[in-house]
Amino acid sequence: MRQCTKVGDFWSFLSLFKGFRIRSMTKKVLKFTDGVPLHEPDGNVRVIGSRVTLHTIVGCYQMGDTPEDIQDGYPSLTLEQINSVIAWYLNNRADVDEYIREVDEEGEKLRREIQSRPESIAFRERMRSLREQLIKN
Secondary structure (H helix, E strand, O other): OOOOOOOOOHHHHHOOOOOOOOOOOOOOOOOOOOOOOEEOOOOOOEEOOOOOEHHHHHHHHHOOOOHHHHHHHOOOOOHHHHHHHHHHHHHOHHHHHHHHHHHHHHHHHHHHHHHHOHHHHHHHHHHHHHHHHHHHO
16 A cells, blocks of 8 residues: 655645745636535635645645545545545646646745745754754764
8 A cells, every 4th residue: 555745735834834925826727517525715726624635636646646545644535535536637637737837836936935035044054053963962
């Protein structure tokens, strides 16, 4: 049984930073057909009733995970939800792949921006220093 590394989504990670505002970008607009358990409550396409993103499920699927493997990693989802999302993805692959590419590009842009901030640079230097101290001891 395989389980993908939680590909997680960069947007959820950024929400951990208080006061950090995610700039909205023009992303591919996805249309969800009836019966597909997806919605976009906060600018991120998520499985209804969970915080699991479309990006996460598609990423796991693309890495070869079965629906059962995905459910092992995300037990809040039912197999029915996962199978429905995968089927919808396969029927809308070009649009979803474009959406994911746009999200990834914006995530990379934001990562570079955050890492270039003085407080981020100082934090990384402090962590390197602490790691070197631990290695020496």
